[in-house]
Amino acid sequence: MSDTSTATRLVKGVVLLALLVVLLALPLYVEEFWLRTGFAVFAAIIGAVGLNLLVGTTGQLSLAHAFFLAVGALTYVYVSGDPGGSAIEYGGFGLPPIVGMVAGVVMAGLAGVLFSPIAARLRGIYLGVASLGLVFIGQHLLNTWTSVSGGFNGRLAPAFDLFGFSFGGNEEPYLAVLGVPFGQAERLWYLGLALCALACWFASNLLRSRPGRALQNVRDSEVAASVMGVNVQEYKAKVFLVSSMYAGLAGVLYALSIGSVAPESFSLLLSVQYLAMIVLGGLGSVGGAAMGAAFVSALPLVLQQYSGSLPFIVEPGQPGIVASQAAAFLYGGAIVLVVMFEPGGLAGLARRLKRQPRPPQESPPVSTTSSAPADSSSGGTPR
C-alpha cells in the first residue's frame, strides 16, 4: 500500500516538474497576450488557493475576499506609488515596490486579524453573511477615501522592480534569452510564476501537516476536533489570517496586472468569482483551485481576444453578448455541471482520470463489504 502511494507521489512529482518546465519555457514561444493573461491567472491562483484554505479546507464561507484583495492592492499603490492625480489628488509614499508588496500582504493580514474575532466564532454560512459586510465597507472606503484610492476613477499602479531589475516601465536592464528580448510581459510572467509556485507549495505543505489536518477536522466535525485537542477558535482565526494574506498578495498582483486600481474592480462580483473558481476547481484541493482560477480568470480575456472570430460574441459597445458576459454564462454553466456530475470539481475529474477511487462523502453501508465473502462462499456450496 505504501509502495503505491510512493508511486503516485512520484508520478505527481514528474507531472509537476514537466508543468514547471513548460511554464518556464513558455515566454520564449508565445505572444505577449498569453503572457499577460498568464500573469492575471497567476494572481487569481494565489487568491483562489488562499480562499480555498478557508472555504474548502476549513468549511468557513467568506464573501469578503474582494475586500482583502482591495486592501492588498490599495496598500501597494499607496506605499509604492507617488502622489499625483489631476481632478482628484491622491498621496503616496513612493517607497520601493517590494516594500509595497510586503506591506500589501501585511496590511491584508492585519485586516484579517481585525475581523478574526468574528471569523473565529461563526461557522459556515453565518460567516459568509457576516463577511459580506466587509465588501460594502470596502466599496465605501474606496469611493470616499480619495487621498488613498484616487476616488471613482482609481489611480495608476507603480511598476514593480526588484533591486534595480525592472518588471515594467523602462525594462532595464536589457535582457534577452535565446534571442527573445524579455520585456514587461515576459518579466511579469516569471514574477507571477515564482510567487504562484511559492503560494501553492506553502498551501499544499500546510494541508499535509498538523495545521492542515486540524483545519480539515474542524470542517468535518468541530466537536471531534476540539475533543482531539484542537483549539477550534484559534485555528479558525489563524486560517482566516492566512487566507487574507493570500488575498493581499493576489491584490498586489492584480494591481500590477491591470496597471491601475479602481473601486469598481473590488465589488461583490469579484468575491463571487473567487468562490466560483474554488467550487469549479474542487473544494479543498490546491491543484483544483489553480485549475478553477485559470478557467474563470482567463476565460473572459481569451473570449475578448478572439471575439472577432467567435460566433455570438461582439465587441464592447455593440448590441449582443460581450466577452465578459459570455464568460460569466460559460462558467455559470460549468458550475451547474460540476455540482450535478462531479462535486469534486476539476480536481475530482483529474482523480477520476487517474482511476483513483474518490472516497465517498458518507460511509458505505456495512453490507457492501460483508456481502462479498458471503457471495464467494455461497458460490462454493453447490460443489
Place this chain on the structure above:
Amino acid sequence: MSTTQLRKDVRPLTIDNVTVRFGALLALSEVSFSVEPGAVHAVIGPNGAGKSTMFNVLSGVYEVSEGEVRFGDEVLTGRKPHQIARLGVARAFQNIALSGSQTVVQNLMLGRHRLTTAGFVSAGLRLPKARNEEKRHTARVCEIAEFLELGNKLHVPVGVLSYGDQKRVEVARALSTEPRLLLLDEPVAGMNAEETARMAQTVLEIRDALGITVILVEHDMGMVMGIADRVTVLDFGRRIADGTPDEVQADPEVIRAYLGSGDETDPAAAAAHGTAEETP
C-alpha cells in the same frame, strides 16, 4: 483481575453531584460516582438516560449546571474540550466523526495534535523541525494502527472502510493521543457478533497493555457484563445503581428500568427497544 501494569500518572476520576439542565429538561440530576485508575468502567442505561450527556460533560462539550468532575487533582468542569484533551482524556465517538476523505494514518495523526507543535509557518515552509516531528509521530501512529489490526489499511481513505473498521479507527485515533483516560462511546453499536467480540477483546488489551482507565458507554449488555470491572446505571438522568456487574444485574431498580415495572402495556417490547424511557 489481571496483571495490569498501571501507568503511574493515571488518576481516579470523580464525578461529584453533576447536574445538567437544558432549559426545563433535566438531563443529569445530581449524579455521583468514581472511577478507579486502570478500571474498565461501564455507564449503561436505557435510551435517554443521560449516558451521552455524561460523556459530553467529561470531555467538556457540555457545561455542568452544578457539580464538579475531577481527574486526580485537576478539575475538568469549566475547561474547554481541547484543554481537557491536553490533560490526557481521549474520546472515541459513537457516530463516527472521522475525516472520510483522509487516510487512516492522517486521521490518527490528528490524535497527535496535542503532542506535536508544528504551526502554520513551520509546516508551510517544511522546516526540518516540523518534518522530523511528522516522521516520528507517523511511526508511532502506525504502531497504534497495527495494535488495532488496521496495519494493512494505513493509507486507505477512511470513507471506504467498512463500518466496523471505521469504529476501530475511531478508537485508534483516541489512543493516538496517548491518553490516561479513554472514553468509548458505544464502541460496538451496530456491529455484528464477531466484530463485537473483537472489540471487547481490544478494549481489555488496551487496558492491560497501556494501564489506563477506560470508561465505556454501551447498550450491548453481554459485552458490558463480560468486560467491565464496575458498572454505573443511569435512568432519567439519575444514578440508580453502581457496583460490580453481578451486583448491578441483581438490582431491582435496574431490572425495573430495563424491563418496566409491570404497569406498562407491553414491557417486553419496551425493553427490547428501550423506548419505555423516552422522555416526553
